[in-house]
Amino acid sequence: MTNPNGRFGIHGGQYIPETLMNAVIELEQAYNHYKNDPAFNAELETLFNEYANRPSRLYYAEKLTKALGGAKIYLKREDLNHTGAHKINNVLGQALLAKKMGKTRLIAETGAGQHGVATATAAALMGMECVVFMGEEDTKRQALNVYRMRLLGSEVIPVTTGTATLKDAVSEAMREWTNRIDDTHYCLGSVMGPHPFPTIVRDFQAVISKEIRQQILEKEGRLPDVVMACVGGGSNAIGTFYHFIPDEGVRLIGCEAAGRGIDTFETAATISTGKLGIFHGMKSYFCQDEYGQIAPVYSISAGLDYPGIGPEHAHLHDTGRAEYVAVTDDEAVNAFEYLSRTEGIIPAIESAHAVAHAMKIAPEMDKDKIIVVTISGRGDKDCAAIARYRGEDIHE
Amino acid sequence: MSKIRDAFKNGKAFIPFITCGDPDLETTGKIVRAMEQAGADLIELGIPFSDPTAEGPVIQGANIRALAGGVTTDKIFAFVKELRKDVKIPLVFMTYANVVFSYGTERFVKTCAEIGIDGLILPDVPFEEKEDFAPVCKEHGIDFISLIAPTSENRIAMIAKEAEGFVYLVSSLGVTGMRSEIRTDLNTITAKIRENTDTPCAIGFGISKPEQAAALADCADGIIVGSAIMKLIAEHGKNAAEPVADFVRAMKQAISGEA
Numbered sequence: 001m002t003n004p005n006g007r008f009g010i011h012g013g014q015y016i017p018e019t020l021m022n023a024v025i026e027l028e029q030a031y032n033h034y035k036n037d038p039a040f041n042a043e044l045e046t047l048f049n050e051y052a053n054r055p056s057r058l059y060y061a062e063k064l065t066k067a068l069g070g071a072k073i074y075l076k077r078e079d080l081n082h083t084g085a086h087k088i089n090n091v092l093g094q095a096l097l098a099k100k101m102g103k104t105r106l107i108a109e110t111g112a113g114q115h116g117v118a119t120a121t122a123a124a125l126m127g128m129e130c131v132v133f134m135g136e137e138d139t140k141r142q143a144l145n146v147y148r149m150r151l152l153g154s155e156v157i158p159v160t161t162g163t164a165t166l167k168d169a170v171s172e173a174m175r176e177w178t179n180r181i182d183d184t185h186y187c188l189g190s191v192m193g194p195h196p197f198p199t200i201v202r203d204f205q206a207v208i209s210k211e212i213r214q215q216i217l218e219k220e221g222r223l224p225d226v227v228m229a230c231v232g233g234g235s236n237a238i239g240t241f242y243h244f245i246p247d248e249g250v251r252l253i254g255c256e257a258a259g260r261g262i263d264t265f266e267t268a269a270t271i272s273t274g275k276l277g278i279f280h281g282m283k284s285y286f287c288q289d290e291y292g293q294i295a296p297v298y299s300i301s302a303g304l305d306y307p308g309i310g311p312e313h314a315h316l317h318d319t320g321r322a323e324y325v326a327v328t329d330d331e332a333v334n335a336f337e338y339l340s341r342t343e344g345i346i347p348a349i350e351s352a353h354a355v356a357h358a359m360k361i362a363p364e365m366d367k368d369k370i371i372v373v374t375i376s377g378r379g380d381k382d383c384a385a386i387a388r389y390r391g392e393d394i395h396e
Numbered sequence: 397m398s399k400i401r402d403a404f405k406n407g408k409a410f411i412p413f414i415t416c417g418d419p420d421l422e423t424t425g426k427i428v429r430a431m432e433q434a435g436a437d438l439i440e441l442g443i444p445f446s447d448p449t450a451e452g453p454v455i456q457g458a459n460i461r462a463l464a465g466g467v468t469t470d471k472i473f474a475f476v477k478e479l480r481k482d483v484k485i486p487l488v489f490m491t492y493a494n495v496v497f498s499y500g501t502e503r504f505v506k507t508c509a510e511i512g513i514d515g516l517i518l519p520d521v522p523f524e525e526k527e528d529f530a531p532v533c534k535e536h537g538i539d540f541i542s543l544i545a546p547t548s549e550n551r552i553a554m555i556a557k558e559a560e561g562f563v564y565l566v567s568s569l570g571v572t573g574m575r576s577e578i579r580t581d582l583n584t585i586t587a588k589i590r591e592n593t594d595t596p597c598a599i600g601f602g603i604s605k606p607e608q609a610a611a612l613a614d615c616a617d618g619i620i621v622g623s624a625i626m627k628l629i630a631e632h633g634k635n636a637a638e639p640v641a642d643f644v645r646a647m648k649q650a651i652s653g654e655a
Contacts, residue, residue: 005524013524013525014522014524014525015493015520015521015522015525016520016522017449017450017519017520017522017543017545017566018519018522018523018543018544018545018547018548018551018555018566019545019546019547019566019569019570020547021522021523021524021545021547021548021551022547022548022549022550022551023547161453161456161460162446162447162460167447168447171447171449174449175449175450175452175570175571178450178569178570178571179569179570179571180569181547181569275498276497277494277497277498278493278494278497278520279447279493279494280447280449281520286494288494288498290498291468291469291470291495291498291499292445292469292494292495292496292497292498292499293445293446293463293495294446294447294494
């Protein structure tokens with residue numbers, strides 16, 4: 001899917017300072033070497049299976065299916081991975097790659113804290129130094145994850161610039177990388193940023209759709225009608241879509257965070273409200289004003305609170321291969337509670353955006369249709385914030 | 397040959413940077429005129445961007461203040477048009493790719509030519525991505541300025557060969573901002589640049605003191621200073637023209653060997 005220059009259609013590219021160019025070229029060369037190296041892949045597979053608890057389950061949500069009264073719903077349980085989210089897939093891959101490249105220090109950005117925790121975990125496992133940049137606003141929303149990262153031996157740096165959320169954490173991590181390149185790998189957490197990151201992260205996350213394909217064929221003897229996932233930068237979604245892209249009969253649906261609604265300024269739905277732009281190393285769609293100033297986006301979910309979307313998603317949108325829908329805070333919170341009560345599974349508020357859309361489309365579909373929803377992470381981290389959203393006075 | 401070359405005819409060039417609209421455009425205008433009077437050879441005018449990833453805290457702060465004050469690309473175009481009635485030295489815009497791209501690259505560059513801008517610096521557009529911008533600039537007689545960094549190594553020749561206006565040599569790793577010491581072996585890099593182009597080379601990032609500038613000027617054709625100036629503006633606000641002019645005078649003297 002990637003052109004040699006890191007383009008997905010018109011999207012992607014390498015819009016970064018000259019200071020970083022040799023670093024991304026070196027990364028691309030190393031990745032091209034190791035991705036075909038059997039020893040590297042065997043080592044990564046062992047980490048996936050023995051450490052991260054892969055393959056993750058494809059669970060038939062019978063209660064949910066019956067309650068909604070339409071299509072059969074399967075949940076891809078990335079929430080059961082070590083560290084509680086899909087983020088570990090990418091991080092183990094990148095940390096192993098960085099180690100092979102002789103790097104001794106990882107830096108990362110984080111929104112909800114899931115990618116930061118995953119990076120801190122991999123750094124602990126592999127004996128690497130780790131610094132995580134997190135918007136100050138998010139350190140308050142996700143205080144427990146801040147402690148978790150510190151417990152794992154990482155330094156957490158609160159970012160106070162701009163909106164003090166995920167986009168500012170990415171900017172600050174990029175600034176830090178230009179400051180210290182020799183021993184440092186920037187472990188980017190989503191399918192975004194300059195080439196080769198969107199390709200590397202997609203490849204490490206593609207294990208999700210590789211497993212879904214195999215598991216659904218075992219269980220149902222056929223491919224699903226719909227696969228869906230939430231989209232911020234879009235790493236769990238691209239992982240969920242990737243091995244189904246050639247299967248035209250499988251609908252791919254990405255669920256963006258509409259925040260308080262796509263007709264308000266308090267939204268993070270990039271495909272619905274953004275336009276083409278260049279930011280954070282890539283050409284893609286971004287929420288921005290008429291002069292190209294990046295918009296201060298909003299979502300209840302810190303992990304989807306990002307003004308852009310990965311370039312491969314932008315391309316899948318352009319070609320019409322994937323559909324992108326917007327889900328509001330309210331709908332996501334309802335889904336968060338609904339899945340908890342019907343299946344005893346508390347999803348991350350990010351993943352609840354995908355569950356919310358499944359709740360909309362499943363009842364309209366025939367009972368012999370199949371939907372797979374990726375539960376990208378578990379929702380323990382969100383309980384206090386959702387309780388507060390419902391007016392309860394709970395603090396961690 | 398573009399007008400930018402003229403900036404390097406008066407000994408070592410001193411190139412100050414200023415974020416347009418911090419604290420307001422009227423003040424920016426006063427400071428630009430004062431800097432020209434004080435010996436600036438070329439001025440970089442920053443169009444603020446919400447998320448300037450190549451900037452340190454001082455210029456980030458300037459960008460945020462300018463945007464909060466309501467500055468836009470169109471207001472800056474009108475401002476430069478007015479400035480050009482009496483400011484004669486070369487002027488270049490420094491901003492980020494999305495500011496140009498979202499305005500419409502063709503429309504942006506055409507306007508630059510009309511209002512008397514001589515060059516464009518986009519720190520988030522490396523050699524590999526310049527096709528989006530450089531050909532349009534060439535068509536309208538605007539120099540698209542290339543940057544070379546301490547990490548460029550094997551890329552120096554490739555970049556220098558296609559350089560226009562001047563080569564912007566980044567002094568050290570990291571973002572913009574004042575540094576007490578610059579350790580990069582800049583002589584080796586400037587020698588390599590000169591093997592590949594006769595385009596003048598100016599050094600920027602981290603320079604704030606006359607003695608530092610004087611030492612670095614030995615191996616280059618010009619010195620670029622941004623954060624130290626924006627810090628003075630943050631301190632003196634609307635009354636910054638005089639202290640900034642004093643600073644520019646001292647820097648120009650230092651790099652001319654007159655300090």
